[in-house]
Amino acid sequence: MAEVELRHVDKYYGSLKVVDDISFKLADHEFLALLGPSGCGKTTTLRMLGGFIHPDAGEILVDGVDITGVPPERRPTAMVFQNYALWPHMTVAENIGFGLRLRKMARAQVADKTAEILRVVGLERVERRYPAQLSGGQQQRVALARALVLGPQILLLDEPLSNLDAKLRVRMRDEIRRIQQDLQITTVYVTHDQEEALTMADRIAIMHQGRIQQIGNAVEVYERPQTTFVADFIGSSNFFAAQLACSNGATWAHVGQVSLPVEADGLADGTRVTVSVRPEDLEVVTAPGEGTFPIEDARLVNFGAYKRLLGRNSDIGEFEVRVGKDFVLADSKRPLYGRILRARAFTEL
Amino acid sequence: MALATGARPMSVPYAWGLSHPGMRRMLIRLLAGGLVVFVGVPLLTLVLWSFAGEWFWPAVVPTQFTTRWYQAVLENPRVIDAMILSFTIAPVVTLLTALISIPAGYAFARLNVPFRRVLLLLFLIPNAFPRIGLYVSLAVLYYQVGLIDTFWGVVFLHMIGTLVYMTWITTATFRSINPALEEAARDAGASPVRAFFAVVLPIAMPGIIVASLFSFLASLDEAQGTLVVGTPHFITMPVLMYTLISSFERPIAAVFSVLLTIPSLLLLFAAQRYLQSEYVAAGLGRI
Numbered sequence: 001m002a003e004v005e006l007r008h009v010d011k012y013y014g015s016l017k018v019v020d021d022i023s024f025k026l027a028d029h030e031f032l033a034l035l036g037p038s039g040c041g042k043t044t045t046l047r048m049l050g051g052f053i054h055p056d057a058g059e060i061l062v063d064g065v066d067i068t069g070v071p072p073e074r075r076p077t078a079m080v081f082q083n084y085a086l087w088p089h090m091t092v093a094e095n096i097g098f099g100l101r102l103r104k105m106a107r108a109q110v111a112d113k114t115a116e117i118l119r120v121v122g123l124e125r126v127e128r129r130y131p132a133q134l135s136g137g138q139q140q141r142v143a144l145a146r147a148l149v150l151g152p153q154i155l156l157l158d159e160p161l162s163n164l165d166a167k168l169r170v171r172m173r174d175e176i177r178r179i180q181q182d183l184q185i186t187t188v189y190v191t192h193d194q195e196e197a198l199t200m201a202d203r204i205a206i207m208h209q210g211r212i213q214q215i216g217n218a219v220e221v222y223e224r225p226q227t228t229f230v231a232d233f234i235g236s237s238n239f240f241a242a243q244l245a246c247s248n249g250a251t252w253a254h255v256g257q258v259s260l261p262v263e264a265d266g267l268a269d270g271t272r273v274t275v276s277v278r279p280e281d282l283e284v285v286t287a288p289g290e291g292t293f294p295i296e297d298a299r300l301v302n303f304g305a306y307k308r309l310l311g312r313n314s315d316i317g318e319f320e321v322r323v324g325k326d327f328v329l330a331d332s333k334r335p336l337y338g339r340i341l342r343a344r345a346f347t348e349l
Numbered sequence: 350m351a352l353a354t355g356a357r358p359m360s361v362p363y364a365w366g367l368s369h370p371g372m373r374r375m376l377i378r379l380l381a382g383g384l385v386v387f388v389g390v391p392l393l394t395l396v397l398w399s400f401a402g403e404w405f406w407p408a409v410v411p412t413q414f415t416t417r418w419y420q421a422v423l424e425n426p427r428v429i430d431a432m433i434l435s436f437t438i439a440p441v442v443t444l445l446t447a448l449i450s451i452p453a454g455y456a457f458a459r460l461n462v463p464f465r466r467v468l469l470l471l472f473l474i475p476n477a478f479p480r481i482g483l484y485v486s487l488a489v490l491y492y493q494v495g496l497i498d499t500f501w502g503v504v505f506l507h508m509i510g511t512l513v514y515m516t517w518i519t520t521a522t523f524r525s526i527n528p529a530l531e532e533a534a535r536d537a538g539a540s541p542v543r544a545f546f547a548v549v550l551p552i553a554m555p556g557i558i559v560a561s562l563f564s565f566l567a568s569l570d571e572a573q574g575t576l577v578v579g580t581p582h583f584i585t586m587p588v589l590m591y592t593l594i595s596s597f598e599r600p601i602a603a604v605f606s607v608l609l610t611i612p613s614l615l616l617l618f619a620a621q622r623y624l625q626s627e628y629v630a631a632g633l634g635r636i
Contacts, residue, residue: 052532072535079536085529089551098547099537150537 002062002076002153002186003028004049009058011044011210018044019055020210031180031187033201035194037233041210042190043082043158049188050079050156062153078152082159084143086131092118092142093127099150117149120179137168144176148183155180155187161196173200194234198222206230224263228348231276238279238319244271244345253345256315258293264345273345279322281342284309292337298329311338392610398603418600422608427589432608435569435586442504442568443561446511451557454519455545459528472516475509483509484577491578503579507571511564518563522556523549562616569612 004026011019019041026032034042047053049060051072060068067075086095096117097110105113118124121141131139140160147155160176161169177200180187191197197204198218205215206229214226225231228239242253244262246269253262253275262275285292295311302325309321321338398404402413422428456462457469475483487506488497496502526549534544550557572587579588590605 050532050536052535072532073538073540077536079533081529081533083527083529085527085533087530087533087548087552098534098539102538102543146533146537 003064004154004186004188005059005061005064006045006049007059007061009045009048009055009060011041011048011053012056018210019048022058022210022212024205024212024215026186026188029184029186031177031189031200031202033197033204034188034190034207035192035197035204035233036207037192040207042192042207045207046079046156046158046188046190049154050077051075076153077156078147078150078154079156080143080147080158080160082162084131084139084163086139086142086146088131091128091130092123092134095131095142096146096149099146103150113149114145117145120148120182121145122175136164137172140164140172144179148179148185153186155185157187157189159190159192161191161193169196176200198234206233208233225276225344226346228274228276228346231344231346235278236320237276238282240275240277240316240319242273242275242345244269244273251345253343258291258313258315260291260340260343262343262345267345267347271345271347274348275343275345277319277340277343279308279320281340282319282321283339283341284321284323284327285337285339286334288337289339292339295336295338298336300327300329311336313338395603395606395610398600399607401600401603418604422601422604427584428586431584431586431589434583436612438500438503438507438585439565439568442507442511443564445504446508446515446564447557447561449508450512450515450519450560451550453516455523455549457516457520458523469517469520472513476513480573481577484574487574488577497578498580498582500583503575503583503585506574506578507568509574510571511567514563514567515560518556518560519553522553522560525556526552558620562620565616566613569609 005024007023009019009022010017018039022041022045024032034045036042044053048055051067051070055068058068059066062076087098090098093111093114096114100110100113114127118126118141121144123138123141123145126134126138126142131142134142140163143160157176161172164172173196176189189197189201198221201218203215203217204221206213206221208229214221214230216224221230221234225234225237228237231237232239240253240255242255242262244264244267245252245254245259251262251264251267252259253264253273255275260275262273264271264273267273284295288294293313293315295309296313298309298311300323301308301310304325306325307323307327309323309327310318311321312318319338397411399418400414400416401411402415402417404411404413457465462468484506491497491502496505530548530552531544534548535541539547569585570587571585572591575583575585576588576591579585586605586609590602590609593605594602
């Protein structure tokens with residue numbers, strides 16, 4: 001279908017820079033999620049792709065052709081809006097057929113295509129209904145059908161699942177991914193929900209304050225976050241201030257009296273760093289040993305499938321450990337020790 | 350009643366007890382009662398007067414009913430002329446107002462019009478001063494440009510008022526329509542103009558109809574200004590009514606009032622149909 005490229009795109013709202021030098025390239029058929037908290041510039045980026053906002057600097061290319069100045073009606077993109085933006089005065093069939101009729105397609109052919117695309121999105125016998133007569137999930141499917149029926153080269157989705165309840169959200173998530181795979185359509189998907197991004201996308205671009213913090217697949221952004229923001233936003237992390245020490249090819253971080261092995265990606269000896277540790281990369285033991293530190297004020301929070309132990313240590317401060325659902329604090333007198341299995345170091349403080 | 354559901358928690362009254370069904374019912378009844386007293390009773394009095402053959406104190410209703418006042422009014426050629434004129438001017442005023450107000454309202458709602466607030470207030474200025482002063486100075490102007498005692502002179506005068514209603518209402522209507530609906534049309538391949546006519550205008554129609562209705566009725570009821578700039582050749586129904594009232598023929602004035610009220614009522618009923626159609630709720634409420 002199409003390759004998409006953004007080159008050094010900037011956008012200001014007044015004096016506020018909401019999109020700051022964004023560049024990325026999407027391969028044909030690729031599914032990219034733009035992930036970030038509200039106000040990070042992800043929706044603005046998507047709207048620039050759709051042609052609804054004009055960038056203040058930079059270029060947008062589709063298959064190598066600059067489309068930066070092309071209005072939305074002449075772009076090869078189709079958008080699914082956050083609140084679906086179905087036209088309330090038109091039936092489902094009229095909503096879907098609108099773009100086809102604009103292209104002067106014959107009435108019978110419009111009806112055929114509409115029925116066909118409704119099958120693709122898993123809806124039947126709703127052609128004559130009005131949007132207000134549909135459930136949220138059905139409206140969502142109609143919005144998707146309306147975007148897909150024109151055979152766009154690039155599909156843009158703006159938080160399409162944010163108005164659905166949790167169960168339906170999971171189902172539609174799989175459904176959208178399936179349709180995207182079936183139609184082999186290049187897709188950009190905006191979300192603030194990391195689970196959606198991790199489960200649906202080929203690659204994820206994590207945005208913060210108008211900048212792309214990191215772009216990579218689910219494993220990369222989870223296992224090898226490149227900034228403290230990513231380490232904190234995807235999953236959760238404990239953060240400690242530390243100093244690096246390199247010896248014999250291994251890198252250690254000293255957090256007060258505790259020293260732990262870290263992945264530091266070539267940072268120099270003696271650098272002051274922030275160390276991030278995932279709650280599942282800590283273990284709790286009952287006897288002191290190499291690399292352990294005493295846990296004070298331990299308490300448990302139950303999450304059903306697992307528990308979290310919240311503890312404190314005079315050197316490293318407060319932290320969280322993920323423990324099994326059967327873990328109990330047997331005796332408050334018995335000392336507990338923590339050991340860090342895996343940690344990453346960042347130069348941000 | 351509450352026992353049937355068993356373990357339902359006790360409802361907590363809030364917002365002045367408005368959540369309580371009994372309280373709400375009572376308030377609605379009070380409102381309805383108020384409406385009947387303040388709108389219904391004067392209207393009913395008018396109707397009674399227009400049919401009154403003989404009605405002296407202390408009778409509560411006329412002691413004799415007659416249709417001779419209607420006959421007198423409808424047989425008067427001046428009345429027929431005034432009716433024809435009124436019902437010609439009002440549609441023309443409404444149409445011209447719509448032609449200006451719909452684009453203006455859209456521009457105020459959507460486009461980045463500089464000094465938007467100032468311009469919207471500017472529309473209000475003619476209504477901020479005593480009308481009669483405005484009409485007198487307008488009459489002076491009309492003499493100079495030759496609009497005094499002309500059809501278009503009266504039309505333009507009516508539009509001073511109707512432009513305000515219609516521009517304000519259409520601005521609010523267009524602003525209540527989610528811009529994404531328009532963007533979705535652009536996305537599907539419609540030009541900006543096409544998107545406006547296919548999506549925005551139909552959704553805004555109820556608001557536009559209400560605004561047109563106000564304009565129509567305002568034009569139909571305008572008397573002061575028309576009296577100043579339209580006499581002696583352009584006498585509309587309310588102007589004629591003024592002259593009749595001043596000649597103390599109370600039943601005749603009542604007949605006139607009833608005749609002037611009928612189109613208002615008919616138009617309101619017609620508009621109600623539009624206001625209840627389901628896409629209004631969807632377009633203005635949910636989406």
